[in-house]
Amino acid sequence: MTDEELSRALRGREPPANPEHQARLEEELLAAYDARARHRVTRARSPWWRYATAAGFLLCLVTATQVTAEYKVEVGKRIRMILRTDQRPPHELGQKVAQAFLSASSHLVDVQVILRRTPDGTAMLMVDVWGDQLVQDEEGLERLLALPELAGISVEVTSLKGRVRDNLLGVVRHSLFRAGASPEEREQARQRLIQDLQRQEGEGAVIDVDVNEDPQNRQLRIRVRKQLPEPPPPSK
């Protein structure tokens, strides 16, 4: 038995091919291929979306660093005390008042004490405590009222604020991360930023601002997604 005989036996009587079936299947397949190609064109836009997101993000960052803005920071406390006519300022009151507004993380820069007397005899003692990270007004006021030297004296505490010129990004960072800001204030700052960016980028842009408030790893992430105009078709 030769290989040829084996081949003939195994091939058998080969039925003829059906050209009609071949042509019909070709037509159906090409239609499916065309539909698939159209779908691929649609999907091919996705890289442009990614580029648009990245470009929008960069644009936003650059804009935020170029727009000048300013914000106020607390640089100290002013404590006003109205003394009675016959009352003299307690000894070393300035240092005691300053101590009432200090915490472990505070940095005291200077203390100024001014005494103003009016013609009717009353005196206003004004203590300016200049420093960083002083305690909150309420807490400091409680500590002051606990001092025996100030018993019965009217005390008023206000913040001393200074203006800081910065860019938009600096303002946002300050608003979101400043010490003592409540969650509501931070959320308001975040919403303001989103609105500002929305105005800059247009209604079509999708703005995301994520804030990580972890003190060890404070982060602000701004993401702007917007569709860039379609690229011009390649010239033939």
Place this chain on the structure above:
Amino acid sequence: MPQLPWPLRDAWLSRLLVRSQRGDREAFRDLYRALYGPVSRYLRRRVPRAADAEELVGQVFFRLLESLERIDPRKGTVLVYALSMARNALVDEARSRAGLVPEEAAAAVPDAGADPLERLMGDQDVMKVRSELAKLPAETRELLMLRFGDGLRFAEIAQVLGLSEAAVRQRTSRAVRELRSRWDAGLARGELANDG
């Protein structure tokens, strides 16, 4: 498909595949036309009814289109990939039909003739070979069908069956040797001379 030596044929089909993957409609049409013959023949040899074979051919090509992006011509020839899909379609079809053993479907030997007159006029030697083939296990029959019926190379058979080329060579050689020894034994008994 033009008559080309197999290395050129494989390179040509790979090129058509790559162009089809890039969206070249004409290349896809050429690829289909090149593969239609081998795939169609593979199925028509194993499926008795022409209509069933044509339906399976359609399934194979639509599956091929669905997986077009995933086919890597570096991992095997496009022709063998298409034939593997045809084999899978055949096995799936047999599995879905009660009473059919999938392995038997892939190893089916085509009928020699449709009507009794053709059978009578057919080559008696061929009939005898076929009867000896029917006694072999399905795996061996499929191996011989791919080698001598479809004309695939050992490397291509290995790819279709998921075996090593060495194993395919060894099994084919053993099967042919066994078939020839039966053949020779039949001749010695004079079965063929008196047959018919």
